Amino acid sequence: MEIIIVGATGILGKAVTDSLKINHEIIEVGLKNGAVNADITSLESIHSMYEKIGPFDALVSTTGAVHFGPLEEITQEQWQLGLNNKLMGQINLVTEGLKHINDNGSFTLTTGIISNDPIRFGTAATLVNRAIEGFVTSAALEMPRGVRINAVSPTILEESVEAFGPYFMGFDPVPASTAALGFVKSVEGLRTGEVFEIRGAI
Amino acid sequence: MEIIIVGATGILGKAVTDSLKINHEIIEVGLKNGAVNADITSLESIHSMYEKIGPFDALVSTTGAVHFGPLEEITQEQWQLGLNNKLMGQINLVTEGLKHINDNGSFTLTTGIISNDPIRFGTAATLVNRAIEGFVTSAALEMPRGVRINAVSPTILEESVEAFGPYFMGFDPVPASTAALGFVKSVEGLRTGEVFEIRGAI
Numbered sequence: 001m002e003i004i005i006v007g008a009t010g011i012l013g014k015a016v017t018d019s020l021k022i023n024h025e026i027i028e029v030g031l032k033n034g035a036v037n038a039d040i041t042s043l044e045s046i047h048s049m050y051e052k053i054g055p056f057d058a059l060v061s062t063t064g065a066v067h068f069g070p071l072e073e074i075t076q077e078q079w080q081l082g083l084n085n086k087l088m089g090q091i092n093l094v095t096e097g098l099k100h101i102n103d104n105g106s107f108t109l110t111t112g113i114i115s116n117d118p119i120r121f122g123t124a125a126t127l128v129n130r131a132i133e134g135f136v137t138s139a140a141l142e143m144p145r146g147v148r149i150n151a152v153s154p155t156i157l158e159e160s161v162e163a164f165g166p167y168f169m170g171f172d173p174v175p176a177s178t179a180a181l182g183f184v185k186s187v188e189g190l191r192t193g194e195v196f197e198i199r200g201a202i
Numbered sequence: 203m204e205i206i207i208v209g210a211t212g213i214l215g216k217a218v219t220d221s222l223k224i225n226h227e228i229i230e231v232g233l234k235n236g237a238v239n240a241d242i243t244s245l246e247s248i249h250s251m252y253e254k255i256g257p258f259d260a261l262v263s264t265t266g267a268v269h270f271g272p273l274e275e276i277t278q279e280q281w282q283l284g285l286n287n288k289l290m291g292q293i294n295l296v297t298e299g300l301k302h303i304n305d306n307g308s309f310t311l312t313t314g315i316i317s318n319d320p321i322r323f324g325t326a327a328t329l330v331n332r333a334i335e336g337f338v339t340s341a342a343l344e345m346p347r348g349v350r351i352n353a354v355s356p357t358i359l360e361e362s363v364e365a366f367g368p369y370f371m372g373f374d375p376v377p378a379s380t381a382a383l384g385f386v387k388s389v390e391g392l393r394t395g396e397v398f399e400i401r402g403a404i
Contacts, residue, residue, distance in 0.1 A: 130336030
C-alpha cells in the first residue's frame with residue numbers, strides 16, 4: 001500500500017512510520033520536515049499536499065495541537081486552537097482526501113485517552129478528542145467506495161512523560177511503538193467507524 | 203431558584219419552562235423573543251445578558267444550530283455553523299456564566315441522540331454533540347464553588363417529526379414534555395458531569 005503519514009516526524013508519527021514501512025511505501029508529511037510539507041490548518045496546503053502525492057491507499061494522521069489550561073482561564077483563541085488545528089485539520093485531511101483516495105482505502109486519525117478519562121486542565125483537549133471520535137463514528141457510515149475510517153486514542157507515551165507527565169498523574173504510559181499498533185490495526189484490518197484505545201493498566 | 207432558560211421560546215425550551223416554572227422563577231431568553239435577548243454566537247451578547255440578569259441559580263440551554271447534509275458536500279462554513287453556534291455558544295454560556303452563578307448552581311446544556319446513534323447527513327451534528335458531552339464531562343471536574351454541569355441528549359421530539367422526521371427514520375419520538383424531564387433531573391438533582399439520554403424504545 002501507499003500510505004501517507006501526516007505528522008510523520010513527531011514521536012508517535014515516527015513509531016507508526018517504523019511499524020508500517022516494513023510492508024508498505026510511506027510518504028512522510030510534516031509541517032516543515034518530511035518528504036512533503038503540509039499545514040493542516042490551511043485547506044489550500046492540504047489540497048496542495050494531495051495534488052503533489054496523487055492517488056494513495058491510506059492516510060494516517062498523528063498530528064494536532066490543542067490548548068491545556070484551567071477551564072476558567074481558557075480564551076476564545078485557545079478554544080479555537082484545538083478546533084482549527086487538531087479537529088478541523090484532521091477533518092479536512094479526510095474530506096479533501098476522499099477526492100484522491102483509492103477504493104477500499106482508509107483514514108486513521110488520532111484522538112487521546114482523555115477523551116474518556118478527563119484530567120485537570122484538559123477540557124479543551126477532551127472536547128476536541130470527543131468531536132473527532134464523533135466525526136469518525138458518523139463519517140464511517142457515509143464513506144464511499146469501501147473507504148474506511150477509524151481513530152486511535154493513545155494514553156500518554158513513555159517518550160512524552162518528561163514533557164507532559166505532570167498532567168497525566170496516575171496514567172500508565174505506553175511506548176510509542178505500542179501506540180503504533182492501533183494505527184497498524186486500523187490500516188491493515190477491516191474494521192471501520194471504530195476508536196482503538198491504547199492504554200496501559202489504567 | 204432563579205433559572206435562566208436560553209432558547210425558552212423554542213419547542214424544547216417551552217416544555218422545559220413549563221416544567222420548571224411550577225416551582226421556580228424563570229428568566230426566558232431568546233434570540234428575538236423572551237424577557238431578555240441574547241445571541242449565543244456573540245460573546246458580548248452573552249456578557250450583556252448576564253449583566254442584565256445578575257446572580258442566578260441555574261442556566262438551562264435548549265438552543266444551538268448545526269448543519270445537516272451529505273458528508274462530502276459539507277463546506278467550511280457549514281462545519282463552522284455548529285462549532286460557532288451549538289458548541290462554542292453553549293460553552294461561552296458556561297464560562298461567562300461562571301462569573302455570575304450562585305454557589306451550588308448548575309448548568310444544563312443540550313446535545314442530541316445522534317451523538318451516539320449516528321444518521322445519514324448527521325456528521326456535523328454528531329461531532330458537535332460529542333464535543334459538548336466531552337466539555338461537560340471534563341468541565342464538571344473543574345467547576346468551582348459546588349457548581350454542577352450536565353447535558354441532556356434527547357431523541358427526536360414528537361413536535362419535530364413533521365420537520366425532521368425523514369432524517370430520523372427508525373427513531374422513537376418523545377413528547378417535548380418527556381425530554382424536559384432530563385433538564386428537571388439535572389437542575390433539581392445532585393449529579394454532575396453526566397449526559398442524560400432521553401429516548402423512546404430505540
